[in-house]
Amino acid sequence: MTRVCAFKTGNLSEPEYEEHVNRRKEEARQSKDNDKKTAENGECHIMPCHNDGRSSCPAGALLAGMYAIIYKLLSTVMAVVIRIATLHCQMH
Numbered sequence: 001m002t003r004v005c006a007f008k009t010g011n012l013s014e015p016e017y018e019e020h021v022n023r024r025k026e027e028a029r030q031s032k033d034n035d036k037k038t039a040e041n042g043e044c045h046i047m048p049c050h051n052d053g054r055s056s057c058p059a060g061a062l063l064a065g066m067y068a069i070i071y072k073l074l075s076t077v078m079a080v081v082i083r084i085a086t087l088h089c090q091m092h
Contacts, residue, residue, distance in 0.1 A: 003020045006012035012020075038044050 003012060003017060007014070007017040035044075
């Protein structure tokens with residue numbers, strides 16, 4: 001069970017949850033600082049972007065369209081698989 005689930009179900013106290021959240025935030029800050037230093041040393045290149053917004057990506061509109069097509073395709077495939085499985089179960 002994750003810490004978030006444990007907290008939401010009452011299996012983890014609020015102070016323990018806050019400690020967990022603060023530790024994760026600090027780990028993220030340290031990782032970001034390390035990435036910045038690595039980039040400043042020319043060892044890698046960093047392209048920051050917002051995880052929730054596709055518009056920050058130059059090809060955001062294209063990606064959004066691709067995601068929609070892939071989602072529709074997978075939905076159709078899953079519907080067919082479920083129908084075949086249902087028919088197979090009904091036959092046996």
